[in-house]
Amino acid sequence: MRFAFRMLRRNLGFTAVAVLTLALAIGANVAIFSVTSALLLRPFPYAHPEQLVSITNRDAQSQDGGNNNTLVRYEFLRDHAHTLAVAAWTNDAMALTGSGEPAQLPIARVTPNFFSLLGVQPALGRAFADADGRPESRPVVVLSNALWRTRFNSNPDVVGTTIDLDGTPSVVVGVLPARLAFPFIGKADLFTPRYFEFSLFSTARLRQGVGYLGYIARLVPGTTRAQADAELAVLSKQYIRLNPDVHDAIAGTVMISTPLRDSVVGDLRTKIAILTAAVTLLLLIGCANVASLLLSRALARKRELAVRAALGASRGALLRLLLIESLLLAGCAGALGILLAWAADRSLAAWAAAQLPTGIPIEIDGRVLLFALLVSAWTGIVTGLFPALHLAGSSLNTALREEGRGLSGASVAA
Helix, strand or coil: CHHHHHHHHHCHHHHHHHHHHHHHHHHHHHHHHHHHHHHHHCCCCCCCHHHEEEEEEEECCCCCCCCCECHHHHHHHHHHCCCEEEEEEEEEEEEEECCCCCEEEEEEEECCCHHHHHCCCCCEECCCCHHHHCCCCCCEEEECHHHHHHHCCCCCCCCCCEEEECCEEEEEEEECCCCCCCCCCCCCCEEECCCCCECCECHHHHCCCCCCEEEEEEECCCCCHHHHHHHHHHHHHHHHHHCCCCCCCCCCEEEEEEEHHHHHHCCHHHHHHHHHHHHHHHHHHHHHHHHHHHHHHHHHCHHHHHHHHHCCCCHHHHHHHHHHHHHHHHHHHHHHHHHHHHHHHHHHHHHCCCCCCCCCCCCCCHHHHHHHHHHHHHHHHHHHHHHHHHHHCCCHHHHHHHHHHHHHHHHHHC
């Protein structure tokens, strides 16, 4: 290792070009893998996330969906579904007053079973109870951890205090844990169980079939998505038959379940696959370029290697020498590539924030560092193996004899 380091330091121009070439390729792969890890591999911070699905109400022909579910349909599902436990949510905004400067905050209106369905326990206080979701009950809220820290200065006694939302006193009953996000909802500074209200419509209007809710559900243990979809198809027909006067009771509409991750990621999965293929190709091109540089450098050192062989170095020792140099190059490139990937992730989070799910951090975690280590090792082996095998296939003794004849001929000519 010390000799390999001295050889690379002696040729700083070659070393810089090789390291930068590999660092750009490795950094691009690490950056894309960090996105892949965050969106596709890292489990959601909920209990048994593989059981969670979203439910959309779609037209059977156009397959258009979205958060267009209604209050009446939710209550029908809640009371009649046997394969699913269903919760509902919607985004809204309310004015917070009485705790510092007035502010318009993004909120989430959720059903009382929302947190229990996800298996989420507040860091302070309690989650919503069924009684909190009744129109006659006193309004209560659960704060996000970020709002608790910034607006209430991390006050541990905030539970039980009263705040004003749109002029209505609401009691704080809990504070969510830090770094807990709901990417299917988006940004929400606080949560209220008054899901049957909405700032744009009256409650009477909502009960006429206005689509404003999103549904999230958990499969009953032992139930498959196919069984849930079959029950949803039956319930869709029953709902249409029993609620002919509700606007969303339209013949031909169906309810479909989708795995929660697929619902959150959407078409980003295809984009990630394309980017992964592109950066993999970039890595192969970088490896080929550096391997060519290493081969040219190894050919220039052919006499040195022949002398080592003549002094007793085995062919395996010479191969190890060349591979160690390439692995050292790849290690330096990997370290620089991680820094480049970190900068790329910060830029991606700023430039593509509108296209990425809210609340899923793109970061360099342990899984990404392990990937960077494996890619760097693979790169070092690939770039060093080709020139090493090329030299192994040639006769070093012949090269040394030819070098000797060249020197003898030069002496005779002189």
